[in-house]
Amino acid sequence: SSELTQDPAVSVALGQTVRITCQGGSLRSYYASWYQQKPGQAPILVIYGKNNRPSGIPDRFSGSSSGNTASLTITGAQAEDEADYYCNSRDSSGYHLVFGTGTKVTVL
Amino acid sequence: QVTLKESGPVLVKPTETLTLTCTVSGFSLSNARMGVSWIRQPPGKALEWLAHIFSNDGKSYSTSLKSRLTISKDTSKSQVVLTMTNMDPVDSATYFCARIRIDDYGVDVWGKGTTVTVSS
Numbered sequence: 001s002s003e004l005t006q007d008p009a010v011s012v013a014l015g016q017t018v019r020i021t022c023q024g025g026s027l028r029s030y031y032a033s034w035y036q037q038k039p040g041q042a043p044i045l046v047i048y049g050k051n052n053r054p055s056g057i058p059d060r061f062s063g064s065s066s067g068n069t070a071s072l073t074i075t076g077a078q079a080e081d082e083a084d085y086y087c088n089s090r091d092s093s094g095y096h097l098v099f100g101t102g103t104k105v106t107v108l
Numbered sequence: 109q110v111t112l113k114e115s116g117p118v119l120v121k122p123t124e125t126l127t128l129t130c131t132v133s134g135f136s137l138s139n140a141r142m143g144v145s146w147i148r149q150p151p152g153k154a155l156e157w158l159a160h161i162f163s164n165d166g167k168s169y170s171t172s173l174k175s176r177l178t179i180s181k182d183t184s185k186s187q188v189v190l191t192m193t194n195m196d197p198v199d200s201a202t203y204f205c206a207r208i209r210i211d212d213y214g215v216d217v218w219g220k221g222t223t224v225t226v227s228s
Contacts, residue, residue: 033214035155042204042221043155048214086155090213095168097145097157097213 004032004087004100011106012077020103022070022087030094032070032087034063043086047072074105082107110134112144112205112219119225120195126224130188130205137183138163144188145208145215146179148201156201160208161188197226 004024012018022032031050035043045054047063060075070089074081087100116128128146135142143162149155159169159179169177173192181188188205206218 031212033212035215037155042206042218043215044218045214045216048209048216049212054216088155088157088213088215096171097160097168097208097215099147099155099157102154 004089004098006087006100006103008101009104009106011108012074013108014079015076017073017075018077018105020072020085020105022100023068024089024098025068026089026092026098027065027068027070029092030090031065032063032089034072035086035088037084037086077107079107081105110207110217112207112217114203114205114219114222116222116224118223119227121228122196122226124195126192126195128190128203128222130219132186132188132207135207137181137186137188141210143208143210144181145206146190147204147206149204150201159190162210195226200224200226
């Protein structure tokens with residue numbers, strides 16, 4: 001499969017926990033990476049591999065995976081976490097990349 | 109510090125060929141663990157992977173755009189070039205180049221992007 005599906009939008013109260021999911025057949029074979037994108041900016045990598053955070057990414061961001069679904073969890077969401085979030089992974093061939101449809105996270 | 113910077117035309121006409129250059133610094137295009145990807149994003153839409161190239165000159169292209177894309181690199185100049193033929197207004201987008209890790213295909217450093225408009 002070459003598609004990764006995400007919910008279009010989710011909202012979370014300040015300080016609460018939100019989980020964003022990404023579904024696709026290739027996720028049974030490959031881990032997803034997750035990116036945060038704020039308006040007018042390039043995406044930044046927030047989670048990669050099994051559950052790894054690049055330097056500088058707060059530990060309130062975590063990743064997990066089960067079957068064909070990968071998840072990004074923000075525990076204790078902050079106002080600055082309001083952004084679009086994209087997952088990506090290899091496709092089923094293993095040689096191509098595919099991005100998810102994106103999820104807009106609103107912090108209330 | 110790792111940086112990538114895209115350059116190219118702001119405006120192209122329909123049917124023309126787009127040539128974009130990504131100039132990298134802080135890492136070498138001969139690094140066996142790294143490559144460079146091109147990714148685009150139409151206004152208000154999702155990210156779309158286009159192509160990537162690795163140090164061994166291994167290349168991959170989006171299946172839907174493969175016939176129109178060519179990616180190449182000049183290691184001595186630290187540049188990766190993407191060409192896209194037969195441009196159409198639907199190709200108007202912000203085009204990003206970014207570093208990709210061969211181990212997990214994580215895209216860990218992104219350029220700021222360059223906006224291309226296709227219009228006559």
